[in-house]
Amino acid sequence: MYNKAYMVPNPMTPNQAIFISPEFCNGCNTCVDVCRSDVLVPNPEKGKPPIVMYPDECWFGGCCVAHCPVPGAIRMEHPLNQRAGWKRKETGEYFRVGMKNPPPPNTRPPVG
Amino acid sequence: MTESKYTQSTEWPYPVNYGKENEDVADVLILGGGIAGCHAAITAAKRGAKVIVVDKGAVIRSGLGGTGVDHWHLACTNPCSKITPEEMVGLLKKFGDYFYLEFGNGITCYITCKESYDALLDCEKTGVKVRDVDDEFAGASFRDEKTKLMFAYDYENKYCIRVNGGANIKVALYNELKRLGAKIYDHVMATSLLTEGGKQGARVVGATGVNARTGEFYIFKAKSTLLSMGAPAGLWIFSTELAGATLFQEPNLTGEGTAMAWQAGAELTMLERSSAMIASGGFSYPMYGTGNAHNTWYACTIVDADGKEVPWVDRDGKILKTVSERYRPAPGQKTFVYGRMSPSYELWGPTIIPDLPERIMKGEFKLPLYADLPGMPEHERRAIWGLMVGNEGRTRIPIYDRYTKAGFDPDKDMLQANIMPPEQYGFGAWWGAYGPRQWRTGGFAAGGGLAFDWDLKTSLEGLYVAGMTTYAGGDHSVAACSGRYAARKAVKYAQTAQEPVIERKQVDKEKARVYAPVTQKDGVGWKELRAGLCRIMQDYCGEYKSEETLKTGLGWFNSIRESEAATAYARNPHELERTLECLTHITVGEIIMHASLARKASSLPLEFKRLDYPEMDPPEWNKFVTIRLENGDVKVGELPFNYWLLPPNAPKYEENYQKHCDL
Numbered sequence: 001m002y003n004k005a006y007m008v009p010n011p012m013t014p015n016q017a018i019f020i021s022p023e024f025c026n027g028c029n030t031c032v033d034v035c036r037s038d039v040l041v042p043n044p045e046k047g048k049p050p051i052v053m054y055p056d057e058c059w060f061g062g063c064c065v066a067h068c069p070v071p072g073a074i075r076m077e078h079p080l081n082q083r084a085g086w087k088r089k090e091t092g093e094y095f096r097v098g099m100k101n102p103p104p105p106n107t108r109p110p111v112g
Numbered sequence: 113m114t115e116s117k118y119t120q121s122t123e124w125p126y127p128v129n130y131g132k133e134n135e136d137v138a139d140v141l142i143l144g145g146g147i148a149g150c151h152a153a154i155t156a157a158k159r160g161a162k163v164i165v166v167d168k169g170a171v172i173r174s175g176l177g178g179t180g181v182d183h184w185h186l187a188c189t190n191p192c193s194k195i196t197p198e199e200m201v202g203l204l205k206k207f208g209d210y211f212y213l214e215f216g217n218g219i220t221c222y223i224t225c226k227e228s229y230d231a232l233l234d235c236e237k238t239g240v241k242v243r244d245v246d247d248e249f250a251g252a253s254f255r256d257e258k259t260k261l262m263f264a265y266d267y268e269n270k271y272c273i274r275v276n277g278g279a280n281i282k283v284a285l286y287n288e289l290k291r292l293g294a295k296i297y298d299h300v301m302a303t304s305l306l307t308e309g310g311k312q313g314a315r316v317v318g319a320t321g322v323n324a325r326t327g328e329f330y331i332f333k334a335k336s337t338l339l340s341m342g343a344p345a346g347l348w349i350f351s352t353e354l355a356g357a358t359l360f361q362e363p364n365l366t367g368e369g370t371a372m373a374w375q376a377g378a379e380l381t382m383l384e385r386s387s388a389m390i391a392s393g394g395f396s397y398p399m400y401g402t403g404n405a406h407n408t409w410y411a412c413t414i415v416d417a418d419g420k421e422v423p424w425v426d427r428d429g430k431i432l433k434t435v436s437e438r439y440r441p442a443p444g445q446k447t448f449v450y451g452r453m454s455p456s457y458e459l460w461g462p463t464i465i466p467d468l469p470e471r472i473m474k475g476e477f478k479l480p481l482y483a484d485l486p487g488m489p490e491h492e493r494r495a496i497w498g499l500m501v502g503n504e505g506r507t508r509i510p511i512y513d514r515y516t517k518a519g520f521d522p523d524k525d526m527l528q529a530n531i532m533p534p535e536q537y538g539f540g541a542w543w544g545a546y547g548p549r550q551w552r553t554g555g556f557a558a559g560g561g562l563a564f565d566w567d568l569k570t571s572l573e574g575l576y577v578a579g580m581t582t583y584a585g586g587d588h589s590v591a592a593c594s595g596r597y598a599a600r601k602a603v604k605y606a607q608t609a610q611e612p613v614i615e616r617k618q619v620d621k622e623k624a625r626v627y628a629p630v631t632q633k634d635g636v637g638w639k640e641l642r643a644g645l646c647r648i649m650q651d652y653c654g655e656y657k658s659e660e661t662l663k664t665g666l667g668w669f670n671s672i673r674e675s676e677a678a679t680a681y682a683r684n685p686h687e688l689e690r691t692l693e694c695l696t697h698i699t700v701g702e703i704i705m706h707a708s709l710a711r712k713a714s715s716l717p718l719e720f721k722r723l724d725y726p727e728m729d730p731p732e733w734n735k736f737v738t739i740r741l742e743n744g745d746v747k748v749g750e751l752p753f754n755y756w757l758l759p760p761n762a763p764k765y766e767e768n769y770q771k772h773c774d775l
Contacts, residue, residue, distance in 0.1 A: 013352040036169035036178060037364055038324055038686055042125045056352040059362045062509025063173040076509060082357045084402050086525045089486045095519055103519035110502025110512050111248060112241050112277035
């Protein structure tokens with residue numbers, strides 16, 4: 001337990017939209033430039049991950065993810081109130097986007 | 113979260129230079145670099161014109177079609193199509209579908225029927241994968257073995273092409289633009305049109321803009337200008353809890369193109385059309401992201417909670433026993449528009465039983481419903497999940513990649529449909545769940561915009577229009593085709609046009625308007641303003657309208673314009689852009705209210721209800737009502753349906769097309 005707290009404003013939106021991993025991000029700002037809505041701004045410190053400044057304006061198109069040169073550096077998540085579920089036909093098991101311990105992914109790529 | 117660290121004290125990361133002027137000159141100025149704008153710019157550049165493209169976002173991905181496309185409509189001239197452009201436009205105009213109702217426009221419809229396939233071939237030349245070159249679908253009934261083209265919906269008539277690599281189509285267009293040397297201004301929001309002598313109704317000679325990163329000002333001077341900026345949207349709803357993922361159009365789309373054309377004196381039409389349409393915001397799910405059997409997911413088997421299959425029927429209600437029948441016209445039918453989107457029996461396509469809502473109410477089918485991909489034949493399953501969901505706009509990353517990472521497997525899993533009141537399962541795009549009736553949406557596909565002629569020229573000299581900025585703009589292929597066509601006309605005009613002259617006073621006035629928010633400190637922020645303006649639309653321009661509510665609403669807008677909006681503040685160039693969008697919101701709201709006042713009759717196809725004129729579609733109102741500003745006064749006019757086939761135009765589509773197309 002870490003007994004230190006701060007006075008901070010509430011998050012401006014319940015939706016975080018984009019997550020950038022400081023471990024993988026090389027600070028190239030490609031995502032900043034391809035974003036259609038200027039959700040991201042460059043970090044004032046060069047080479048550091050961009051800042052998700054306006055997540056409340058995200059359209060969830062995923063362009064930032066599509067153009068990121070480093071796999072795993074950025075991911076887009078639908079807000080919790082936007083997540084879908086599905087049922088496995090054979091077993092009847094129920095899964096959803098965001099669940100703990102999801103089933104392993106089908107590795108077949110999309111067409112095109 | 114990073115916001116607490118950065119919002120208050122960190123300096124804006126871009127150099128700020130409010131008011132600093134940048135000037136540039138073009139033969140053809142293209143405002144809006146989406147699908148229509150990119151095709152227009154490529155066409156104009158290939159014809160030797162000096163081209164400038166201005167976009168609020170980043171052209172590499174901007175526009176409604178910027179994140180992909182899965183099907184290419186109205187490709188009637190492809191070698192496999194069994195429907196000619198003449199036949200297609202005849203069917204659509206006579207029987208209508210959701211793009212081309214009585215209130216549609218025959219001009220861009222016919223242009224698309226003629227040029228859609230050529231536009232796709234041009235995309236292919238720029239590197240977009242269109243065909244099944246890897247033979248992944250060899251033997252599929254929707255694939256032509258010779259051309260390797262793949263088709264959607266009507267496998268018999270083959271006029272709609274599945275785009276194998278549509279997810280990256282915008283990147284290819286962008287690269288082609290760069291190769292051709294078009295000048296691209298990303299992150300610059302166009303704010304006004306400049307006219308000869310600064311006069312309303314005069315020739316358009318350029319535009320102004322402001323940079324959303326630096327706050328710098330732009331003056332673009334051009335012989336001809338092409339508007340391709342999207343339709344007004346997001347005017348009734350503003351919620352940071354519900355917006356974003358739930359909106360069909362971008363949250364930041366307010367209709368600058370429509371607003372600036374109005375201010376310049378251009379004639380607009382059909383802005384009174386609005387509806388509590390699918391994906392009108394707030395309650396929808398990510399596009400194509402829950403179980404359904406519509407467009408991208410056509411014609412997926414649907415099962416109920418017990419695994420019981422929901423039957424498909426043809427237009428006559430005959431149960432379709434096989435999956436392949438869902439992709440064929442009924443006996444004796446020429447072709448269809450999928451589902452029952454057409455108001456006419458003639459174009460009704462195969463659909464899941466239309467009385468599904470009643471059957472759910474009676475307990476015959478139990479919620480939740482599921483899209484049974486594993487139950488589909490392999491080619492169709494792969495077409496829906498890999499080819500369509502893999503390439504449609506806002507699906508490759510948000511749906512295909514995200515769901516796959518989360519473990520969704522099309523070979524094993526059935527995607528759940530969102531739970532709604534039973535009556536809402538009557539329409540197929542279930543993810544689009546309807547919003548409250550007061551929450552209207554404007555724009556998509558069949559909404560209002562600029563009026564135009566066979567040259568895609570507006571009522572203003574030097575101003576051309578394409579894509580969603582036209583009234584009744586269509587989808588991806590309509591945007592592409594109207595962009596190409598309008599650019600040819602804009603280039604031709606520019607070749608003989610006089611040098612444009614900018615009126616300095618008009619620029620100064622616009623600069624004062626644009627930068628007012630950065631001088632304010634204690635007024636309202638853009639979010640409060642935007643939400644307040646939405647409330648005006650909900651209250652005074654919602655589902656039911658009347659002379660009194662509309663006039664009261666106009667009074668509210670006028671009052672807010674001189675009070676709260678005049679004190680709205682912007683603390684950086686980004687907020688400036690959003691605040692200017694609020695001012696656009698007021699203008700477009702006023703336009704819609706004026707358009708609504710001008711139509712003194714209710715109308716079913718326009719989803720337009722006047723409490724004081726309740727009769728639906730009285731014959732004398734079967735026409736386009738137009739509005740424009742003249743010396744600041746609203747002038748109401750009209751255009752007959754089919755004006756494009758009436759004098760001075762020729763009586764046949766093909767004749768008009770040949771006379772105007774410039775090919």
